[in-house]
Amino acid sequence: MMERTVSERFEELKKNALKDFPGMDEKKGITIYVGTATCGRSASSLEVLSSFEGILKTLNIEARIIKVGCHGHCYAEPMAVVSKPGWPPIMYGYLTPNRAQILIRRFFNEEDPALEWALGAMEENDMVPTVYETPRWYRERRWLLKNCGCIDPEDINHYIAVGGYEGLTYAIKMEPRGIIEEIEAAGLRGLGGAGFDTWKKWDICRDAPEFPKYLICNADEGDPGAFMDRTILESDPHSIIEGMIIAGYTIGAESGYIYVRKEYPQAVSVLTTAVCQARELGLLGKNILDSKISFDIKINQGAGAFVCGEETALIASIEGRRGMPNPRPPYPANRGLWGKPTLINNVKTLASIPKILVYGAEKVSSVGMKGCMGTAVFALAGKIKNAGLVEIPFGTTLREIIFDIGGGVPSRIKVSNVAGELPKTIKKQFKAVQIGGPSGGCLPESLLDTPVCFDTIVDTGAIMGSGGMVVMDEDNCAVETARYFLEFTQKESCGKCTFCRIGTKHMLNILTDITRGAGIMEDLDMLEELAETIKKGSLCNLGKTAPNPILTTLCYFKEEYEAHILDKRCPSLECKDLIAYYILPEKCRRACDACVGSCPTEAIYTRRDRLKAIEQEKCVKCASCMDACPAQYDAVIKISPISQLPESEPRDDDGKKK
Amino acid sequence: MEKKVNLKIDEREIVVDEGTTILDAAQQNGIRIPTLCHHPCLSNWGGCRLCVVEADGAPRLVASCVMPVREGMGVVTSNDRIIEARRTILEFMFAERNHYCMFCAQSGDCELQSLAYEMQMDHLTVSSSYQAFPVDITSEYMAIDHNRCVLCGRCIRGCQEIAGAYVLNFQNRGPDSLIGLDLNEERGESTCYSCGVCMQVCPTGAIYNRYRTHYAVKGHTKDWETVDSFCPQCGLLCPTLHFVKDNNLLKIEGKLSLNGGSPDLGQLCYKGRFEPFKTIGTRLLQPRVRRKDGTWAEETWQNALDLVAEKLGTIRDTYSGKAIFGLASSRCSNEELVLFRDIMSGGWASGYIDTLDGDHMRTISRAMEDVGKTFKEASWKSILESDFILAVGADPYKSQPLISSLIHRCVMEKGVKLAIIGKTDFMRPWTSLYLSPRNGKEPLFIKALLEEVIASAKESSREVERADVPGLLKGEGLNWEDRGTFYDMVRIFAKSYNPIIIAGEALTGTDDPSGLIPLIKLALFKGLLPENTLRLIILKPEGNSAGAWRLGLSSRKGINGKDKWRGGLMLLGGEETLSSDLPDRFSGLDFLGVMSPYFPETLADKAHVIIPKPLWIEEDGTYTSLDGIEFSYREKVLNPPEGVKGSWQTMVALADRTKFRPDFKTWKELRKKVEKEMELGPFLMY
Incomplete structure (x- = not known):
């Protein structure tokens, strides 16, 4: 009896949703989808949006403009998909307000789809190649990101129209035990980074005898260079809500919290709208879809502490206490929020739940590798061509992700100031990739064939983490990288446990000394020793993983540390205290003054032979002269160690003054 | 029966209750694990990591102060690796x-x-x-x-x-x-x-x-x-x-x-x-006598005591014992008070013995008489069980600071509402209902509160006399908001199941019990606590006020305070400074003898002899609790400074000089007498 009501209720909702949903269906008229997630907004997609609106009004074209989330192709933002009857929907990237106007004029007035700006079509067709054939797309398997960029995150009907909340109707018909078994069969592991079996966590929490129980969605994504959760929150919030309702039903919780960082204002506003809309349609609150299930969600904003991503600290923060980790056991699944059994899952884990129920465990587990089934989402950032989000099956190698999907390390382009001359491209070598944010490790090229999976990554010394991947090229110094990440963890340490609070500071002091050329070889043993002790003894995972960047760089880039200490040389020419800028006299031209004006400290002077030189005492090593030196000369170089700097030539005006 | 867990710590088989931490298990069995952030009376923290141990040979060390024991667990509390980690932590610190x-x-x-x-x-x-x-x-x-x-x-x-x-x-x-x-x-x-x-x-x-x-x-x-x-x-x-x-x-x-x-x-x-x-004045080590020119000179104990006995004797012989007064501070121990009482009345037939805070106790007593029955006061411990606290004219932070702390805990941890009528700076921030009438106007508010509470309970049945609340508030310069506060007070008090009322000096410090009477009635309105106990805590000005009252030190009748006293007065002082109007009343005395640990600056031109006395911390003695029910004996912590004689010695020496033979010969007998009086004496105070 109940089952029918739930299905009927849902069918009603879906019918209603489809009525209004434009989809990629050409019959519904002209539709323009503009990506307005945070990455798009920072690339001025809102201006592009208003430009679209303006030109459509001017040309008197009736069209719908829909604000969608992010496809994960952040490198090509601002992006838009234009769907015009007679044409397949075409995705455009690198738009500007101007280009938007021109695009519309050409497409609608001249039937010219301006394919030079197009990334590809969104559907199979005879005219335009699809985006799915591009290397960036075809290795991906988009499950979690399926709706991202395709639906309006602020309209629940869009989500329902593309099949949303269907997983929930399946779940309501199932026994909670059955749902846990399904998740176990799908092999889902915690996508927040630890990789704990999701079904096990749910099972413990379900078996806990106390009531009420709570459910928390951990959306406190704090790693520098990670933005997977943000994109899902901003582009497909209902998948999280749906996952949470199912999780709540399974473990017997009636209230859930989404703990989201305050630094994600867009995500917070989208989530708030989504929760309200779900409540209006009876998908949240009492008797969801007229079933006996009740569940509601509160949105809780974090105050910007990295450590609040740790579950016990997160609970303390929600309770209104200072976000400090507490020792486990007791685990939150037994005693968590307000002392009650609490299930904490990451955004991606919860968003996976409806997909598993819709696709079925068999299909999900057919993808990936042994021990890690399904897909993983990574955020590619740093020195990489196609930065953005990628979703790949577990087991894909790092090389495939970085070079095939990410497009490898971009070359540096130097512009010549001679008319007509092409810019000079300087090829850069891949050096390392930092996986797992500040808690992860720095892996060299030799390890790029490691398949991506929780266990294999741990073997390399890094961690899977939440999925941040920062790519570095030959200009990045390994020691400086380790120092940078350690500085972050050190600042974000809560101060509770001694190892983390003081130990990270000592390691940072040593690393800072090394990057300044004040290190000694014994420091390396000391670093290793400290790192091992901190790893073993710290209270929470912030401390336990904080030494990872040091240990991995020490393991894979030890020669760089040695160069810093023994030769006072930075092989990547990054550590400012160990390099000097120098103008090669043989390349410098008398007629050129480009560097002089660029120097903020007036350190550049003219030599007696009318060439330029740098006064080292004044130089602040900002690299402005290097950027300013035209490509055809390329006379400014960095020299390390400083001792190799040739003696400075006298000034032109020296004689006059005397 | 708790479930037991077997484990091994340092190869020793140990059985402890389930849920015990490794640290507790080790400590129960005499195995030392160094700790720093752990404190046995505080919750477990696990921050300093000094107590790390190896559990089940796992590579990561666990903090033993937070790790519960598991069945069959093998714990190593000390090996090279652990000691290295601990020393590293210490070095870090x-x-x-x-x-x-x-x-x-x-x-x-x-x-x-x-x-x-x-x-x-x-x-x-x-x-x-x-x-x-x-x-x-x-x-x-x-x-x-x-x-x-x-x-x-x-x-x-x-x-x-x-x-x-x-x-x-x-x-x-x-x-x-x-x-x-x-x-x-x-x-x-x-x-x-x-x-x-x-x-x-x-x-x-x-x-x-x-x-x-x-x-x-x-x-x-x-x-x-x-x-x-x-x-x-x-x-x-x-x-x-x-x-x-x-x-x-x-x-x-x-x-x-x-x-x-x-x-x-x-x-x-x-x-x-x-x-x-704290040192609050010049400590006296030797008796002092005021010379004719007004300066003070040190005198031997012998001579000083002789002088006191002689002077008081003369006054007694001339004007009879009615001209001899004994005033004691309620800070003194019960033994001192009984000694003083017996010697003053036995030795000099003193007509009038009182304590410095006798007025407070008399006001309370009169209020109780007025109500017509005898009740016990509530113990301070009942604050923690209450669901509504009303403090009237009380500032416990000044008199009984711990009570304000307990109130704060109730407010913070249990969400108990605190209502205050009167002045308090300290408790103001956590007071939910606050009315601040002008000095001495508290009784009007209590009366109005009582009438409104009764009215709210009987509203449906019949008309009752009701106070003119708006008029009252207006007369006190209070506004509309205060009116709301007042009615909230009535409402919440009427709804509460287990309220407790705290009355303070502003009510007891006047001659007029008109504030206390309606307050007792208000407390009665909610019924009694077990053992005939009122839902009322009356704060006393001094530590042993209740003891002094029960031992009959505080005169039941009181004395007309306006008059200047004539005759001789013996003052058994504590460390407190005397109330400001008291020294004036002393100016007509023929003789004023003072026993005090410190030189009483306010009496410098009035006293004739000052005899040193040890501080409470330097003497044994029995003290009575705030509600007058419990009493216990404490031994001295310090020895008095050289030269200062104990109160027992001084007073017995005085008694000897009056040929008075008290019914106790030793300190022990005195203690027994006090104990007996406290036990046999009227258990209900009023």
Whole structure:
């Protein structure tokens, strides 16, 4: 009896949703989808949006403009998909307000789809190649990101129209035990980074005898260079809500919290709208879809502490206490929020739940590798061509992700100031990739064939983490990288446990000394020793993983540390205290003054032979002269160690003054 | 029956209750694991990591203070790896901030220092990363030196769990973390009530007593003597531990206990912890006699006592005993009071004996008479069980500071509503209903409150006499909001199941019991507590006021205060300064003898003889609790300074001079007499 009501209720909702949903269906008229997630907004997609609106009004074209989330192709933002009857929907990237106007004029007035700006079509067709054939797309398997960029995150009907909340109707018909078994069969592991079996966590929490129980969605994504959760929150919030309702039903919780960082204002506003809309349609609150299930969600904003991503600290923060980790056991699944059994899952884990129920465990587990089934989402950032989000099956190698999907390390382009001359491209070598944010490790090229999976990554010394991947090229110094990440963890340490609070500071002091050329070889043993002790003894995972960047760089880039200490040389020419800028006299031209004006400290002077030189005492090593030196000369170089700097030539005006 | 768990610690088979931590299991079996942030009376923290042990051979060390035992667990508490980790932590701590022991007042009484000795830490392998932090000396009682802090968080937990003050917490992140008060206030400006729990649990010299002598502390705690005692200063009789070395008081600590023990959890107040360290005047070591020219000269005990006996004798013989007055401070112990009472009445047939705070007690007594029945007052412990607290004319922070702390805990932890009629600066921030009438107008409000409460209960049945509340409020210059507050008070009081009323000096300090009578009726309105006990706590001005009343020291009738007294007066003084109008009344006396530990400056031109007396901390004695029901005996903590004779000796010597033979010959007999009087005497006070 109940089952029918739930299905009927849902069918009603879906019918209603489809009525209004434009989809990629050409019959519904002209539709323009503009990506307005945070990455798009920072690339001025809102201006592009208003430009679209303006030109459509001017040309008197009736069209719908829909604000969608992010496809994960952040490198090509601002992006838009234009769907015009007679044409397949075409995705455009690198738009500007101007280009938007021109695009519309050409497409609608001249039937010219301006394919030079197009990334590809969104559907199979005879005219335009699809985006799915591009290397960036075809290795991906988009499950979690399926709706991202395709639906309006602020309209629940869009989500329902593309099949949303269907997983929930399946779940309501199932026994909670059955749902846990399904998740176990799908092999889902915690996508927040630890990789704990999701079904096990749910099972413990379900078996806990106390009531009420709570459910928390951990959306406190704090790693520098990670933005997977943000994109899902901003582009497909209902998948999280749906996952949470199912999780709540399974473990017997009636209230859930989404703990989201305050630094994600867009995500917070989208989530708030989504929760309200779900409540209006009876998908949240009492008797969801007229079933006996009740569940509601509160949105809780974090105050910007990295450590609040740790579950016990997160609970303390929600309770209104200072976000400090507490020792486990007791685990939150037994005693968590307000002392009650609490299930904490990451955004991606919860968003996976409806997909598993819709696709079925068999299909999900057919993808990936042994021990890690399904897909993983990574955020590619740093020195990489196609930065953005990628979703790949577990087991894909790092090389495939970085070079095939990410497009490898971009070359540096130097512009010549001679008319007509092409810019000079300087090829850069891949050096390392930092996986797992500040808690992860720095892996060299030799390890790029490691398949991506929780266990294999741990073997390399890094961690899977939440999925941040920062790519570095030959200009990045390994020691400086380790120092940078350690500085972050050190600042974000809560101060509770001694190892983390003081130990990270000592390691940072040593690393800072090394990057300044004040290190000694014994420091390396000391670093290793400290790192091992901190790893073993710290209270929470912030401390336990904080030494990872040091240990991995020490393991894979030890020669760089040695160069810093023994030769006072930075092989990547990054550590400012160990390099000097120098103008090669043989390349410098008398007629050129480009560097002089660029120097903020007036350190550049003219030599007696009318060439330029740098006064080292004044130089602040900002690299402005290097950027300013035209490509055809390329006379400014960095020299390390400083001792190799040739003696400075006298000034032109020296004689006059005397 | 608790489930038992078997485990092995250092190869020893151990059976403990389920849920015990490894540390507790080890300690129960005499295995030592060093700790720093752990305190047996505070919740487990797991921050310092000094107590790390190896469990089941896992590569990661676990903090034994937070790790519960598991069946079949194998624990190693000490091996090279563990010792290395512990020493690293200690080195980290010593390198983090200013831990140069020889310059620290806490040296010798410092857990961090002892641990360094225990771990045989003789040098630092990590370089010092010292950064300067502020030192907060804005409080009168305690200083916080953040440079000596190891951020163990004990003070924070003590402040929350024992004191219920919630003043301290961490502030900033990482190595910049420090202990913050309120929202980054200094101690002097904060809402801290100086109970000193944080200082007691601090393992280092980061929070220290500003009254403690530095030179006396340095050295080893093993040379110290510990005296188990209690504090008689306000009538709550909080148990204390006094630490003494060479007859110097070093520190006073509360007996912390999280479970069991008294409901205050062993917290002390600023009076109990710091007051005994204060010197409030010139300490008298030798009797003094006022010369004709008005200057004071030291005199031998013999001569001074002779002089007192002679003068009082003459007055008695001339004007009869009615011209001899005896006034005692209610701070004195029951023994002193009985001695004084018996000698004054027996030796000189004194016509009038009273205590300095007799007026308060008489007002209470008259109010009780008016109500017509005898009731017991509620114990201060019942505050913690109440669901609504009404304080009228009371400022417990001044008289019984611990009571204000208990009220705060009720408000903070149980959400109990606190209503106040009267003036209080200290409790104002956590008061939910606050009415502040002009001085002496409290009775009007209580009457109105009583009438409204009765009216609200009987509203449906019949008309009752009701107070003109708007008129009353208007007359007191209070506005509409206050009117709302007043009716909220009525409503919440009427709805509460277990309210408790606290009355203070503003009601008892007047001759007029008109405020107390409706308050007793208001308390009766909610029914009695078990054993004929009123839902009313009456704060007394001094620690032993109730004892003095029960022993009959405070005269039942009182004396017309306006008149100047004639004849001779003997004053048994405590350390307090006398009330301002009292010295004037003394000016007509033929003779004024004073027994006091300090030179009474206000009486310098009125007294004739001053005889030294030990402080309460220097004498044995029995003291009575605030509600007059409990009483207990404490032994002296310090010896009186050389030359000062005990009250017993002095008074017996005086008795000898009057040929009076009291019915006790030894101190022991006196004690027995007091005990008997307290037990046999009217159990109900009024």
